[in-house]
Amino acid sequence: MPEAGVERDDGELVRLCLAGEQTAFDALAARHYRRVYNVAYRMLGNREQAEDITQETLLRVYSRLHTFKQGASFIAWVRRITTNLCIDHLRRRGEQTVSLDRQLEAGMEHADTSAGASPEGRLEMTEDARRVMEALRRLPGKQRAVLVLRHVEGLKVDEIARTMKMPQGTVKTLLFRGRHAVRGMVGEL
Amino acid sequence: MECSAARELLDEYFEGTLPALRRKDVAAHLAQCAACAAELEQIKRLTVTLAGAPRVEPREELLRAITARAAELPTPGSRWALVAGWRRVAVAAAAVTAAVAGVRYGGPMVWSRLAVALAPGVTWLGKQGALALAWMGPKVEGIGVAAGAVWEVVAALGSALATAWPAMAWYAAGEAAVVGGMILAIHWGRRAAGARIGTLVV
Numbered sequence: 001m002p003e004a005g006v007e008r009d010d011g012e013l014v015r016l017c018l019a020g021e022q023t024a025f026d027a028l029a030a031r032h033y034r035r036v037y038n039v040a041y042r043m044l045g046n047r048e049q050a051e052d053i054t055q056e057t058l059l060r061v062y063s064r065l066h067t068f069k070q071g072a073s074f075i076a077w078v079r080r081i082t083t084n085l086c087i088d089h090l091r092r093r094g095e096q097t098v099s100l101d102r103q104l105e106a107g108m109e110h111a112d113t114s115a116g117a118s119p120e121g122r123l124e125m126t127e128d129a130r131r132v133m134e135a136l137r138r139l140p141g142k143q144r145a146v147l148v149l150r151h152v153e154g155l156k157v158d159e160i161a162r163t164m165k166m167p168q169g170t171v172k173t174l175l176f177r178g179r180h181a182v183r184g185m186v187g188e189l
Numbered sequence: 190m191e192c193s194a195a196r197e198l199l200d201e202y203f204e205g206t207l208p209a210l211r212r213k214d215v216a217a218h219l220a221q222c223a224a225c226a227a228e229l230e231q232i233k234r235l236t237v238t239l240a241g242a243p244r245v246e247p248r249e250e251l252l253r254a255i256t257a258r259a260a261e262l263p264t265p266g267s268r269w270a271l272v273a274g275w276r277r278v279a280v281a282a283a284a285v286t287a288a289v290a291g292v293r294y295g296g297p298m299v300w301s302r303l304a305v306a307l308a309p310g311v312t313w314l315g316k317q318g319a320l321a322l323a324w325m326g327p328k329v330e331g332i333g334v335a336a337g338a339v340w341e342v343v344a345a346l347g348s349a350l351a352t353a354w355p356a357m358a359w360y361a362a363g364e365a366a367v368v369g370g371m372i373l374a375i376h377w378g379r380r381a382a383g384a385r386i387g388t389l390v391v
Contacts, residue, residue, distance in 0.1 A: 156204050
C-alpha cells in the first residue's frame with residue numbers, strides 16, 4: 001500500500017482519487033475494509049456474505065466518490081452504505097437467523113485477542129460476547145442493525161438515525177425492543 | 190418523570206449527550222425507579238460486553254480483490270464515469286420526449302382520422318334513431334316525437350363531440366405527460382448526478 005495513505009486524511013485521499021490517483025483509493029480501502037467487514041459480519045453473521053458486502057460497499061464507494069461531500073465524515077458515509085447494503089441483504093435472504101457456532105469458531109480463529117487483561121478475563125468476556133452476538137443474530141434486521149451500530153460501533157442515537165435515515169424515536173424504540181429481546185435470550189449479563 | 194419518558198432518554202443519558210436539566214430529571218427518576226435503573230445497567234453491560242467482542246480479521250485476498258476490481262472501473266468523476274451516469278438520463282429523457290411527442294402530436298392525428306371516419310356513423314345512427322322514434326310517435330301518443338327530438342340533439346352532440354373532445358382530451362393528456370416527464374427527468378437527473386443537493390447519496 002502506498003506510503004501516502006498512512007499520513008493523508010480521508011478527505012485528501014478522496015481528492016487525490018478523484019484526480020485520478022488510483023493508489024489513493026487503495027489507501028482508503030486498506031484503511032477501512034476491516035471496519036466495513038466487521039460491521040457486515042456482526043450484522044450478517046457469515047464470513048462469506050460479509051466479504052461480499054465489504055467488496056460491494058467499497059466498489060460502490062469508489063464509483064460514487066464524486067458524490068461524496070467534501071468536509072463530511074468519510075467513515076460515516078461508508079458506514080451508511082455498509083448498513084444499507086446489509087439491511088437489503090437481510091431483506092433479500094428473508095431475515096433468516098443462523099446458528100453461528102461454526103462461523104463464530106471460524107471468526108475466533110482470526111480474532112484480534114490483544115484486548116483484555118488476563119486470559120481468564122478475556123475468555124469470560126469472549127463467552128459473554130459470544131452469547132450476545134448469537135442473540136443479536138436472531139433479531140430482525142433493523143433491530144440487529146441499530147444494536148450493532150450502538151453497542152459494537154459505538155454510535156450515538158442521532159448518528160444511528162442519520163445513518164439509517166429514520167427518526168431518533170424509531171431508533172430508540174428499536175434499541176429498547178432489541179435489548180429486551182437479547183435479555184430474554186441470554187438473561188442478565 | 191414517567192418511566193416511558195425516562196426510558197426514551199436512557200441512551201442519551203448514558204452517552205452524556207442530554208442537556209443538563211434533562212439529565213438531572215433522569216438521574217432523579219433513576220434514583221427512585223429500580224426498573225429504569227436496571228434498564229440503564231443493561232445498556233452499560235451490553236456496551237462493555239460487545240466492546241470486548243473480538244474483531245474479526247478478513248482474508249488478505251479480500252483487499253487485493255477490491256483494489257483490483259476498482260482498478261478496472263472508470264476513475265470516479267471522470268468524463269467516462271459521468272457519461273455512464275448521464276447516459277441513463279439521456280435514455281430516460283429520450284423516452285419521455287418520445288412519449289410526450291407521441292401523445293401530443295401522434296394522438297390528435299390518429300384521433301382526427303378516427304373522428305372523420307366515425308362522425309358520419311354516429312350522426313347517421315342518431316338520425317336513424319330519431320326517424321324510428323318519430324315513426325313510432327303517433328303510436329305512443331307524442332312520446333315518440335319528443336324522443337325523436339332528443340335523438341336529434343344526441344346526434345348533433347355526437348357529431349360535435351366526435352371531432353372536438355379527442356383534441357381536448359389529448360391536449361390535457363399531453364400537458365400531463367409534459368409535467369410528468371419533467372418530474373421524472375428531475376428525479377432521474379438527481380439520481381444519476383449523485384444528488385449533490387442536500388445530503389449524500391448512498
